[in-house]
Amino acid sequence: MTVPERLIDAATSLFAEKGFDRVAVQEIVERAGVTKGAMYHYFGSKDDLLREIYGRVLRMQQERLEKFAADTDPVAERLHAAAADVIITSVENYDAAKVFFRSVDSLPAEIRKDVRAERRKYHERFRALIEEGQAGGEFRADVPADLATHYFFGTVHHLGTWYRLDGPLKPEQLARHYADLLLASLRHQH
């Protein structure tokens, strides 16, 4: 693995573990097995490492959502697949996801603005799926799609505080359950 990759990995795991502000650059370079100078050769600052982590998560999530949303299956199936995929990838990149949700306020103001804008776009793409289902009559329309989207991503956000990769629940089970709950809450009740 290259030095920058080792640094990103070390930073990701440490930021996930203790929070950006409680991690010293010294710890990051020690975990990566390099010196501080090397870090500043590749990254302009500690903030830069965080920015890079955000960039990677955003790019990955956007690509994957797009793939699922653009499919031709019925909307309920596409939403279920996309929701399950968010869970799976969040769990597979557990540390990065944790950092993503908890360290927004540690980003420099201008980057934070950009990140929020990208997240909003992502949120809107997801919401559009729900609206599509509501327009087509599959989903109940008495819940604002925007609110349902927040509702679901809240659960994703929260994963980092309780889910254990080494626990009894496999990522696929977790993902299916969560996607089921989302769909259940959107379907018409009898």
Place this chain on the structure above:
Amino acid sequence: MTVPERLIDAATSLFAEKGFDRVAVQEIVERAGVTKGAMYHYFGSKDDLLREIYGRVLRMQQERLEKFAADTDPVAERLHAAAADVIITSVENYDAAKVFFRSVDSLPAEIRKDVRAERRKYHERFRALIEEGQAGGEFRADVPADLATHYFFGTVHHLGTWYRLDGPLKPEQLARHYADLLLASLRHQH
């Protein structure tokens, strides 16, 4: 308002805004309109302020949940009321709730342990309601109650990142929608 109260209020709003680690004691005392010496007269440390905020939130949530859970209404109604109440109180104490969810890792290790233990008790009380509904046949049993509880509290946790008190959605509407979504996801589908 007394000096300690002013300090707690100032600390709560600042911690909510920027995160515990990005707030200097100097800022807190300035916002509270007192001096550092005064703060250290009433609180042993900056950590102490955080601990106090956690204590208040925990005590309040536990009391309220107990009140709703101990009622004699049908379980679905009790769960709906309890869920809606969590939302309402979180929104009414927006800053404290934000701090509560985001600053666990800034607590000193031993306090963090206590806080987690209390939260677990709270979580279990809520889960017990769901299990009661599953045992009685009102709720679907194919979703682990523990997971559904996490699912719901994730949405509460997440509120702090998007809900705006001054937005168009009133707390009561928000609470009803969220409680509806929870109940909808637990009911049997047709």
Place this chain on the structure above:
Amino acid sequence: MTVPERLIDAATSLFAEKGFDRVAVQEIVERAGVTKGAMYHYFGSKDDLLREIYGRVLRMQQERLEKFAADTDPVAERLHAAAADVIITSVENYDAAKVFFRSVDSLPAEIRKDVRAERRKYHERFRALIEEGQAGGEFRADVPADLATHYFFGTVHHLGTWYRLDGPLKPEQLARHYADLLLASLRHQH
């Protein structure tokens, strides 16, 4: 002496000796006999110390020049007295004067702008004296007053690189010689 005064004195002598950029804050506080924290209690930054030194020199020189210029003696006498006084005060505040002339480029850009504006005002007040003598016919008019002013202040500027307080030449002698040379260069030649 108070702590801020001790710090200013230590900084002045060290900046004069080695130049602002070659002096570590650690050296300053050691010479002042305090800790770094104490320095940052009184001064916002290392730059701040430099700014303060500039402010003091500027205030003193402006006041003194004004006093001499506003007199009612013949202009040649007033110019001679003012010129000699610049030398005397520069020599009496040797370190501060050295810093003043050599560290402009180490000032933060905005402060540098202010300092230059103040110096210009000072320069213009001095130049006005020369122009007064030219207008009255005492001084030769074939040398631009502005240029003569620069000419003289160059010699003051330069003092720091060669004059030794502990040398054979007393400040008063130095001052008289320099003021004589200035006046000589301005008088009509036979």
Place this chain on the structure above:
Amino acid sequence: MTVPERLIDAATSLFAEKGFDRVAVQEIVERAGVTKGAMYHYFGSKDDLLREIYGRVLRMQQERLEKFAADTDPVAERLHAAAADVIITSVENYDAAKVFFRSVDSLPAEIRKDVRAERRKYHERFRALIEEGQAGGEFRADVPADLATHYFFGTVHHLGTWYRLDGPLKPEQLARHYADLLLASLRHQH
């Protein structure tokens, strides 16, 4: 232009602009359009660049002064010519002259010693001219020649802080005025 020449030029302009200590090697090589490795191939250190700049200025000034001093014209004319020439060459090599006067304290101690010795020799050669005029009766003898020499070089030193090559005053005019002022201050007054 060769690589070493480009490096010297880049270093000279940057040192003149910001001062030796505020210029990073990285900036120098960027302005010169080469890499750090290349610089360290030709120069042993950043100090080495500064030493080279001092060497060039010293050699040039010494040669030129010698040429003017060794002439057979009357001493007043030789001094006037030498003085004007110092101004002209300082202005023609504005950046190098600026560096020469302002960065002595950034030279490594031993080099600084050498540079000061060479400057002293130069100063003495100039002073000898004044003493020659005093011995011959052309110049007033009541001003120490040493002091008059410092007086004049102070003005040269100072040029870098106010003279603008693109201003209204041409180098030749400046040089003539300054040489005139020097001679005027040395002549007997009526």
Place this chain on the structure above:
DNA sequence: TATGAATGAGTTTTCATTCAT
């Protein structure tokens, strides 16, 4: 009760220089 000067450990960052290629 309250002040605020002072501490000192810890933080991020810079940068001249080296060296394997």
Place this chain on the structure above:
DNA sequence: TATGAATGAAAACTCATTCAT
């Protein structure tokens, strides 16, 4: 000749906390 990744020492600055008053 030249590259540029990597080093490591030193720098400025922050901040929770203490303590004499």
